[in-house]
Amino acid sequence: DVKVTQSSRYLVKRTGEKVFLECVQDMDHENMFWYxxxxxxxxxxxxxxxxxxxxxxxxxxxxxxxxxxxxxxxxLILESASTNQTSMYLCASSTIAGPQADTQYFGPGTxxxxx
Amino acid sequence: SQQGEEDPQxxxxxxxxxxxxxxSYKTSINNLQWYRQNSGRGLVHLILIRxxxxxxxxxRLRVTLDTSKKSSSLLITASRAADTASYFCATDAGxxxxxxxxxxxxxxxx
Numbered sequence: 024d025v026k027v028t029q030s031s032r033y034l035v036k037r038t039g040e041k042v043f044l045e046c047v048q049d050m051d052h053e054n055m056f057w058y059x060x061x062x063x064x065x066x067x068x069x070x071x072x073x074x075x076x077x078x079x080x081x082x083x084x085x086x087x088x089x090x091x092x093x094x095x096x097x098x099l100i101l102e103s104a105s106t107n108q109t110s111m112y113l114c115a116s117s118t119i120a121g122p123q124a125d126t127q128y129f130g131p132g133t134x135x136x137x138x
Numbered sequence: 139s140q141q142g143e144e145d146p147q148x149x150x151x152x153x154x155x156x157x158x159x160x161x162s163y164k165t166s167i168n169n170l171q172w173y174r175q176n177s178g179r180g181l182v183h184l185i186l187i188r189x190x191x192x193x194x195x196x197x198r199l200r201v202t203l204d205t206s207k208k209s210s211s212l213l214i215t216a217s218r219a220a221d222t223a224s225y226f227c228a229t230d231a232g233x234x235x236x237x238x239x240x241x242x243x244x245x246x247x248x
Contacts, residue, residue, distance in 0.1 A: 054234050068235065073234070081235075
């Protein structure tokens with residue numbers, strides 16, 4: 024079974040802090056994604072990565088950056104946290120080949136509160 | 139850039155009844171997926187149906203796809219309390235990305 028883990032289930036930070044959200048997958052997947060989920064807005068793609076050291080902006084990249092130094096790890100960074108970044112953050116991974124291609128496997132989510 | 143839209147937004151049914159959720163989308167697709175999300179958790183993939191398929195089954199789940207109407211339906215038969223969750227459709231958006239709808243909240247009443 025694919026396992027995607029996220030470093031924290033709940034996180035509380037103060038405005039202006041630098042925040043790191045970590046995601047690790049154990050299935051050697053090429054693609055990794057970061058979403059945020061807000062009531063009434065559904066899942067919105069922040070950033071994604073096709074390969075190590077590679078990143079692409081999603082629909083709402085402003086205020087975020089990412090890092091993928093190793094294939095299994097994809098980090099989301101909030102350079103200076105703001106209250107409007109309070110949200111549920113979901114990481115996912117997928118492979119590009121085989122019968123499971125296109126299917127995304129999600130971590131449990133990190134609920135971030137910025138005070 | 140919303141592609142899929144689920145209907146209804148919320149649904150409450152008695153345990154044992156069947157639940158049907160619909161998804162409509164705007165542009166042509168290669169495949170459509172359904173995911174489930176239990177409260178406060180990550181999404182779990184349920185089923186993927188390709189554009190050349192019309193119907194697919196997995197246990198108590200039945201998914202149909204009508205590409206001429208740009209719509210899909212998810213049927214859960216003999217519902218159980220554990221089926222209480224939000225259900226999302228997702229369509230491929232090119233470059234290995236998928237776009238999620240806003241979901242249907244399903245509540246199974248005891």
